[in-house]
Amino acid sequence: MENNKISVGLDIGTTKIVAMIGRKNEYNKLEILGIGKAKSLGVKRGVVSNITQTIQSIQQAVEEAESVSGHKIEEVVVGIAGQHIRSLHHSDYITRENSDEVIDEADIDNLVNQVHKLVMLPGEEIIHVLPQEFKVDSQGEIKEPVGMYGGRLEANFHVVVGQVSSIRNIGRCVKSAGLDLFKITLEPLASAAAVLSQEEKEAGVALIDIGGGTTDLAIFKDGIIRHTAVIPFGGNVITEDIKEGCSIIEKQAELLKIKFGSAWPGENKETEIVSIPGLRGREPKEITLKNLSKIIHARVQEIIEHVYLEIKNYGHETAKGKLIGGIVLTGGGAQLKHLRQLVEYITGMDARIGYPNEHLAGDSDDALSSPAYATAVGLLMEGLEKGTKQQQEEDALKAAEEALAEEENELADTDQKEVEKQVSEEPSKPRGKSFFDKFTERFKDFLDNAE
Secondary structure, three states: OOOOOEEEEEEEOOOEEEEEEEEEOOOOOEEEEEEEEEEOOOEEOOEEOOHHHHHHHHHHHHHHHHHHHOOOOOEEEEEEOOOOOEEEEEEEEEEOOOOOOOOOHHHHHHHHHHHHOOOOOOOEEEEEEEEEEEEEOOEEEEOOOOOOOOOEEEEEEEEEEEEHHHHHHHHHHHHHOOOEEEEEEEHHHHHHHHHOOHHHHHHOEEEEEEOOOOEEEEEEEOOEEEEEEEEOOOHHHHHHHHHHHHOOOHHHHHHHHHHHOEOOHHHOOOOOEEEEOOOOOOOOEEEEHHHHHHHHHHHHHHHHHHHHHHHHHHOOOOOOOOOOOOEEEEOHHHHOEOHHHHHHHHHOOOEEEOOOOOOEOOOOOHHHHOHHHHHHHHHHHHHHHHHHHHHHHHHHHHHHHHHHHHHHHHHHHHHHHHHHHOOOOOOOOOOOOOHHHHHHHHHHHHHHHHO
16 A cells, blocks of 8 residues: 555644644654744634734745645644643443444444533533543443444543634634644644653653643553643743843843753852843843743742642542653753753652654654654644545555456456357356455455555
């Protein structure tokens, strides 16, 4: 099966909008064909607040990605975050009509569709329905019920809910930028796909994605997503505090944070001073790095404590819910110096910085494996994943049609020969296998190979 499907991830963030074009190479790794970036002006805390500006930024990012890659972008996978996202747990079941047949994907789809019909609060809609464990008849803790016998299929679900208006606004921006919306995905799930290993998800891990406007959290345990949350502040509030605390303009505050910022105040000596040019003819300002890191420390501590509260609410302190894999930090905010040490100090959990390079092809540009691109890489992976499934189904259908055509030709040939032979009265022996059997076998073989 030739797999040259190209997909596009569009990360609409508070500070930047990233469009990433890529495909899978022969080793099943991501080959990034092009990337486009634009400053995001119309998004506040992960939610679109200015439609026109957001459309312009999306177009700018997409055009840049198109010119780098030479591919035209038509449909995109978009990430959604923002303070309106909440998650809830729900159990549901279906009673199967025929318990003599094994459970298949269609039964699971029926169950998931049933959950999609849940009545939400006014103005909310369901973004994701993620099955956790299944229960067949009365046997619990089943991860994969396909192929089992049973009359009643039951499951616990992690349901992610967002505001209808915010989701529609994102859809509107994407459409107005001349693109088709292929799928909307929760950003922490995309980032998790890009930076977490399967072992970490099994052992239990909390992914903290510190973006410009929001900090996203996704908790996995036993390989299953257990909890998601979006906390409505990120790197921008740190910049805001530096701006207020040092009386400087935002651009300078951002530069200070990136160049000299540290989350650990003990690092800097009183004597380390940065001089910042004053505005138009005013005296330059002198700022001690100790003060700078005190401001950053206070804010970062607040963000981490918020996240840690969510981790405790999930049940990290219980024996069953313990996250052995600790914490993985990603997103642009994860590049802050000494952040990892501060996180370990506050939470008492192991931490590492998550780089999205595990899934990238070996010859990828190093810049792409920056934590700031984790969400974009994850969205791209999501698009390719969906694509391969569709591709398999299409290929299966195509193969079936070809097999049919071939069989018909064979049949026509055989009939021709039969006529020519003018066989005597004795009844002809049945041919080895009926055409239909052969066709089904071929189709099965093909499906097995497509897996």
